[in-house]
Amino acid sequence: MASDVSHFLHITRKRYRKQHQRLKELYHENSFLVKPDQVIKNRPLIKYWRKKKSLFSKFDERPIFLTDELWYSVTPENIAKFVAKFVKASLPNATKVLDVFCGAGGNTIQLALEFEKVYGVDFSLDHLYCTYKNAESYNVNDHIWLKYGAWEKLAEKGRFAKIGIDFAFGSPPWGGPQYLQEKSYDLETSLKPMGITQLLRSMISVTPNVMLFLPRNSNLEQISQATMQVLGPQGHCRIVYVKDNGFAKGILCMWGPSLVNAGQENEETFENIDPPPPPPSKDTVNYNLDG
Numbered sequence: 001m002a003s004d005v006s007h008f009l010h011i012t013r014k015r016y017r018k019q020h021q022r023l024k025e026l027y028h029e030n031s032f033l034v035k036p037d038q039v040i041k042n043r044p045l046i047k048y049w050r051k052k053k054s055l056f057s058k059f060d061e062r063p064i065f066l067t068d069e070l071w072y073s074v075t076p077e078n079i080a081k082f083v084a085k086f087v088k089a090s091l092p093n094a095t096k097v098l099d100v101f102c103g104a105g106g107n108t109i110q111l112a113l114e115f116e117k118v119y120g121v122d123f124s125l126d127h128l129y130c131t132y133k134n135a136e137s138y139n140v141n142d143h144i145w146l147k148y149g150a151w152e153k154l155a156e157k158g159r160f161a162k163i164g165i166d167f168a169f170g171s172p173p174w175g176g177p178q179y180l181q182e183k184s185y186d187l188e189t190s191l192k193p194m195g196i197t198q199l200l201r202s203m204i205s206v207t208p209n210v211m212l213f214l215p216r217n218s219n220l221e222q223i224s225q226a227t228m229q230v231l232g233p234q235g236h237c238r239i240v241y242v243k244d245n246g247f248a249k250g251i252l253c254m255w256g257p258s259l260v261n262a263g264q265e266n267e268e269t270f271e272n273i274d275p276p277p278p279p280p281s282k283d284t285v286n287y288n289l290d291g
């Protein structure tokens with residue numbers, strides 16, 4: 001379905017004139033469209049180009065839009081699909097969900113395939129535009145509502161506190177591919193735009209059901225500390241290690257009783273995330289997704 005420019009200009013209000021104009025230009029120039037014969041000049045991006053269909057399975061069928069930064073920061077489709085299906089199974093009555101750092105829409109799109117309304121936030125207009133265009137390629141653009149702005153400011157103003165968000169997801173910037181150079185990733189100083197305690201607090205102010213996608217070498221002690229600081233000594237966090245084709249991709253940290261108690265408590269390892277998992281149940285001990 002082709003959209004006209006008026007369909008996504010709600011990303012910026014008329015009063016943000018510069019951003020409004022920029023969005024119109026991006027649209028008219030079809031900016032950031034990845035062409036099939038594109039020459040990737042930025043060498044570190046070549047490895048992402050080679051596995052582009054793991055980022056968006058529709059790469060060869062439908063137009064996909066990515067900035068250089070998004071090539072390495074978009075959530076691969078099978079992980080995003082797993083997240084969306086896991087949340088749907090844990091919170092079957094949820095209707096409104098929030099993706100705090102929506103980037104290229106990897107998570108927003110999969111959430112929109114499961115839930116009625118997905119709010120996406122990003123402080124990059126180029127990225128919001130990519131989210132919208134990619135959502136169009138997956139025919140879910142009518143389910144998404146995009147908000148331009150820095151999350152810390154929107155949270156401080158309580159922008160999403162009163163609209164009844166059922167679940168909030170966040171894949172915050174890890175600081176580029178060099179995040180693995182730290183033996184133990186410091187979640188208070190390396191995570192952007194704020195440390196884990198502040199980020200969790202800001203998301204919990206919107207909904208009790210929160211999930212973050214974080215580096216696999218994250219300092220778990222800091223997650224425990226953040227949980228206690230924000231939720232008190234009785235607070236619980238569940239950590240799921242995500243592996244794809246045998247490679248650890250990151251961890252999913254979740255808060256809120258429905259997410260924490262779905263399936264088994266404590267830690268699990270998820271192997272090869274395609275095909276999507278069965279709905280979590282109390283009886284499930286480990287999800288073996290190797291097929």
Ligand SMILES: C[S@@+](CC[C@H](N)C(=O)[O-])C[C@H]1O[C@@H](n2cnc3c(N)ncnc32)[C@H](O)[C@@H]1O
Nearest residue numbers: 074075101103104105106107122123150151193
């Ligand atoms: C790791 S990417 C998210 C990838 C996304 N989940 C996807 O699948 O495409 C992080 C995103 O957060 C955005 N971002 C960084 N700091 C932000 C802030 N303070 N407020 C809102 N968005 C921010 C960046 O522009 C980037 O698009």
